[in-house]
Amino acid sequence: MSPVTVARQSLIGRRIPKLDAPEKASGQTRYIQDIDLPGQLHAKILRSSRLHARILSIDTAKAAALPGVHCVITAADVPEQRPIGVNKDQLPLKTDRVRSYRDEIAAVAAESPEIAEAALGLIEVTYEDLPPLVDPRLSKQPGAPILHDRAADNVAMTFTYQNGDVAEGEAESDFVVEDEFSLHYVTHCCMGVSGVIAEFEPSGNLTLYSNTQVPFLHKREFAELLGIDPGRIRIIQPPIGGGFGSKLDIYPFEPICIFLAKKTGRPVKLVFSREEEFLASPTRQPVILRLRSGARKDGTLTFRTVRTLHDNGAYTSWGATTPFVMMQTFSSLYRVPHCDYFTEAVYTNNPYAGSFRGYGNLQATFAVEQHMDKLAALVGMDPLDFRLKNAQEPGEVTPQGMHFKSCGFKDCLTIAARRSDYADKRRQYEAERRQPGTVKRGIGIASMLHVGGGAKIYPSDGCGTILKLDDFAHVTLITGASEIGQGSETVLAQLVCEELGVPLDAVTVVNNDTDITPWDVGVHASRTTFIAGNSAIGAARKAREKILLAAAKVTNLAAEQLDLRQGAIVRSEDGQLLMPLAKMLRSLHFSDKAELVITSHYYEPPSQHQDKEFKGDVSAAYAWATQVVELEVDTATGIVRLDKVTAAHDVGRVLNRLGIEGQIEGGIVMGQGYALTEDLLVEEGVCRNPNFRDYKLVTAPEIPEMDISFVETQDGEGPQGAKGVGEAPAICMAAAVANAIENATGVRITSLPFTPERVYRALRAIED
Amino acid sequence: MSLLREIRFTLNGVARQVSVPVTMTALAMLRDVLHLTGTKYGCGEGECGACTILVDGRSVNSCVMFAVDCDGRQVTTIEGIAADAQWQPLRESLVEHGGVQCGFCTPGMVVQASHVLSRDPHADRQAIKRGLEGNLCRCTGYKKIVDAVVAVADAGGKVAP
Amino acid sequence: MSAIERYEVPRDVETAAEILRGGAVTILAGGTDLMPQSKAGRVSFGKVLMNIRRIPELMGVAEADGMIRIGALTSIADLLELDTVGRRLPVLWQAADQFASGQIRNMGTIGGNICNASPAGDTLVPLLVLNAEVELASKAGGRLVTRRVPLRDFLLGPGRTARRPEELLTAVAVPVPPDGFRARFAKLGTRPALDISTVSVAVGAVVRGGAAEDVRVAFGAVAPRPIRGPRTEATLDGRPLAKAVIDAAAEVAHDEVTPIDDVRATAWYRRQMIHNLTKEVLSHVAAA
Incomplete structure (x- = not known):
C-alpha cells in the first residue's frame, strides 16, 4: 500500500466567513440588550434641562415613593465618586453645576424601564442659569464664562509640534495657499445602543457586563472610581453591536449603573434609547482648522503652518487628544521640510467628543488633500504627479521621526489612479463643466497615512x-x-x-x-x-x-x-x-x-515613545491608502451622488480577503456619510436631530460602486506580513469628495458636510 | 397602570396567547414578554429596520406596531426564519458573502430580505437595494449584504417555497 | 403612563362611529405615526384606543360615478401594487414609491397619512393635484352619515384637520382624471425614499393642442400644510408649456410658497428648490 500524502493548505489570503x-x-447572538439577570433592576438617568446652570436643589422624594422604584441617587448619595475622563474633569453625577444638556443629575433603579422613566419625571430640580458658552471662538475671550475652575482660560488641551523653520519654508515657496476648513459633529451610530449591567457579589466583587473596547484599562479606572481593588472587578463583554471608537473611554452611565447596583444589592441594567445615544454618547470632534501650505515651482512642498481650534465641549474625553494623530498627517504623509503645528481644544457648553474611527485623521486629511490639489493647480502639475513627487517612500524617516519600513504609498497612488482612469477623466470632466445640463461629473483623489502596527499611546502596546x-x-x-x-x-x-x-x-x-x-x-x-x-x-x-x-x-x-x-x-x-x-x-x-x-x-517592540516634542516612531508599521471618488453634482439642487470609489490600500498582506474587503467597504461608506449626509446639528448647545430621520446614515441604494485593490508590502514585523487597516478606509473620503466636487463644478468647499443646501449655496456663491 | 388586553396569534407557526398592555409595541412584546431576543431595538421610530418582522407575510417595523394589533395574525420573527429551511440559502449567503459584521442589523436584514425575495424571487440588484433601504447598517457599507441577497435571487429556484 | 380605559376593535364603520360618538377616542390604523408620537409625548391617548384595522369596509379600491375611491386602510404598499393606481393615478404611485421604507409602506395607510396632516406628507401633495376629497363618517340621529370634504379644505395645519372628533375618515375619493391629464411628482432628497421631504412638488395638467388646461400645482413642506399653488396655476392655465412659460411659473412658485427654516433646510433653500423642482416637473409634464 502506498503511503498517504497530505498537502499543505493555507488559509492566508482566502475568503473566510466570520466565525460568529x-x-x-439566525438572531441567536445575545448582545448586552438581550441579557437579563435574575432579580435585575432597570436604570434610567435624569439629564440636565439647562445648558449651563447652578443646581440649586434636587428633590427625589416623589420619585422614590413611586411603586416599583428601588433607589434614586444623586451626587449627594455617592460621595465616593471620583472624576472621570481624560482630564478627570467630570463627576459621573454632577454636584452643584451642569455644563451641558447631557449632564447627569440623578438616576433611578426600578422594576422596569417604564417605571424608572416615570420616576425621572417626578424628580424636581431647580436651577439658576449661568451665562452659556457655545462658540469655541469665544472661549478664550475676556469675560467668557469659565467652565472649570482648573482651566481659567477654558483651554482643555494643547499640542505643539515643529520641524524646520516655516519662515524659511515660506521664503523658499513660489506658491502659498491658505484656507480655513471647518468640520462638523458626527457620531458613531452603533446599531446596538450603549448598555451596561452591573452586579455585585456579597463578597464585594463586581461583575460588569460591558460593551467597552478596553476592558483591562477600564478595570483600573472603575476601581479608582469606586475605591476598590481592581482585582475584584470582572468585565464580561457580550458581543458588541458596533464600536468604532465610541467605547474607548468611561462615560458616566457606567459608574452610575455600578452605584445603583451597589446601593440596591441587585443586578442593574442600563440601556440607552436611540435618542439618548445621540445626546449622550461621544461625537467626532468638530474642528476649525487653518492651514497654510507652500510649494516651489518644481512641485516640491516647502512648509505647512497649521492652527486648529477644537470644540472640546463641556468635558474632556479622547476627542481632545486627536491632534496627536492629526499632526502625523501634516508632518509625514508627504515630505514637508518645515512644519509648524499648534492646536487647542477649548471648553464650551456643547456635547463632548470621544474617539471615532480615524481619530482626527479625517479632519487633517480633509485639509491637507484639498491643499495638495490647490498647490498642484498653481504649480501646473497633474494632482497625481504632484502627489507622487512628494510622496513618502520605503525606508524614509520623517522629520517627526516616523520610520516607514514598508511603504506602498506610491503604488496606492498609481494603482488607484490607473484603475479609475483618473488623469483622463479629470481633464475630461473639467472640460465638460461649461456644457449645458444641470448634472456635472467630477473625479477626485485623496490619500492617507495611519498607524498600522499598533500605537504607543499607553505605556506599552x-x-x-x-x-x-x-x-x-x-x-x-x-x-x-x-x-x-x-x-x-x-x-x-x-x-x-x-x-x-x-x-x-x-x-x-x-x-x-x-x-x-x-x-x-x-x-x-x-x-x-x-x-x-x-x-x-x-x-x-x-x-x-x-x-x-x-x-x-x-x-x-x-x-x-x-x-x-x-x-x-x-x-x-x-x-x-x-x-x-x-x-x-x-x-x-x-x-x-x-x-x-x-x-x-x-x-510592539520597534517603535519608541514620542518625546515631549512629539518626535519619535509611534507604530511598528504604517498603513497607506489612496481613494479616488467619482461623483455627480446636480447644480439645480446641490445633491451630490457618488458613482464609484476606487481604493488602493497598503495592507501589508491580505489575511482574510472577505474580512478586509468588508472593513474597507464599510469604511468607505462611513466616510461617504461623513462627507455628504451625516450632521449632528448642535445649536445653542442643543442637539436638534437626535434620530435617524434627520441624522442621515447612508442607506443601501446610495452606495457607490467600489473597486478595491490591495498593495501587499509584506511588512517585516506584521503577522504574516499584515498591517492594521480598520480605520484607514474612512479617512480619505471627505477629501476625495471635496476634490471631485471641485473638478465637477470649479467650486471648492472647505466646510463639511456637503449637504445639498451647502453645495447649492456654494455654487450660487452665497455666503452662509 | 396600563390597560391589558389578551391577544391570540400565530408566532413562528405556533399558536400563542398573551396578555399585553394596549400601548406596548410588538417589539417589546416579542423581546420582553415572549423572550425572543433576535428582533432588535435600534431606534424605536421605524427608521432603522433592526426590528423587522413579518406580519401576515409583510415586513413591518415591530417598534412602531402595537402589540395588540398582532391579534389574529401570523407573525414571523428571525427565529422563525432561522428555523425555516426555505431561508437557509439566504442565511448562508449572508455568511458566505461577508454580509455580517457586528451583526446587530443582521436579523432585520434577513427578515426584510426574505420579504423582498418572497415578493420577487428574481429581484435584480437595484430592486434589492431599494428593498433594503429601510435597514440601516453601520459596519458593512451594505455591498456584501446586497451581494448576498443578489446571489440568492440569481439562484431563484433555491428560495421558491 | 397611559390613561386608556378601553381598547376597542370594531368590525364595521357603524360600530366605529358609535364608539367615536362616545368621545375621547384615539384612532389606531397603521401605527407608524401614532406609536412614535405617543412615545415622544407629542400625542396623548384618549380614554379609548380604537383599532380600526379589522373593518373590511375601509379596505379596497373601487371606481364608480367618475370617482376612484381608495379605502382609508389601503397601505402605501397596496397603492404601489394596485393596477388602478399605477394606471390611472401615476402621480400618486410616484409619491408612494418614494414614501419612507418598505416596512413603513407595508404598515402605513393612506388614511393615516392624510389624518397625520404632516406639512411634508408624501401622499398629500399628489392627492391635492388629483382634487381628492376625503370621506368622513359619523353617527347622527341614530344613523350613519357621511360627508365629503375636499382635501385642500380638510388639511388645516401640522397634525390638524377638519375631521370632527366623532368622525372617521373612511376613504379618499379621487375624480377620474380627465382625458389627456398628465401629472408628475418630485421630492427633493438624497435618498430614493426614507428621506422626509425637504420640499416636494406635484403638477398636473391636460395638455391639448399645445396649451395646458386644468392646471393643478401643489407643494409640500413649504407651508404649515401641503398647499395648492393657485398663482402658479394661473400663470400656466391656457398657455403652452414652453420654456418661457415654465420659467415664469417657477418664479411665481418661488414667491408663492411660505417656507420656514428648520433642521432640514433653510427657507431660502426651500424657495430655491421649489423654483427648480417646479421647473423640472413642468418640463416632465410638457414632455410626457
Missing part, C-alpha cells in the same frame, strides 16, 4: 495569548483582543491554523472575560490584527515546536523534518502522513509531559 456570522444571521490544545486536537485560543464585529476573532483563528495545520473549525476563540483572558490594551488604533495577531502566532509557534519535538521522538525523525498539515503530522519533504495530530496530542495528555496550555505575549 451563522449565529448572528501589548497583548497576551493562552493556547489550549485538547486531546482531540481542538484548539482554544484565549486572547486579550476584543471582537467588535471587525472580524479579529476569525483572523486570529486563521493565524493559529496556519501554524498548527488544523482546520478553522478546530479552533475556538475566547475573548470576552477579563477573569479568563490575558491582558490587552483594547480595540483601537487599528491594532488588533497586528498586535494580537503576532501574540497568537507566538503562542501557536510554541505549541507547534512542542508537538513536533514530541512527534520527532515517536517517528525517529528530526523535528525539522516534520510538518503539521490538515490535522496530521507529516514528513515535510513529501507530505507523507505519519500520524493524526489528535493521536499525538492524546498520547501527550496521557503522559506527564503534556503542558498543553501555552502562553505567549507580543509587545
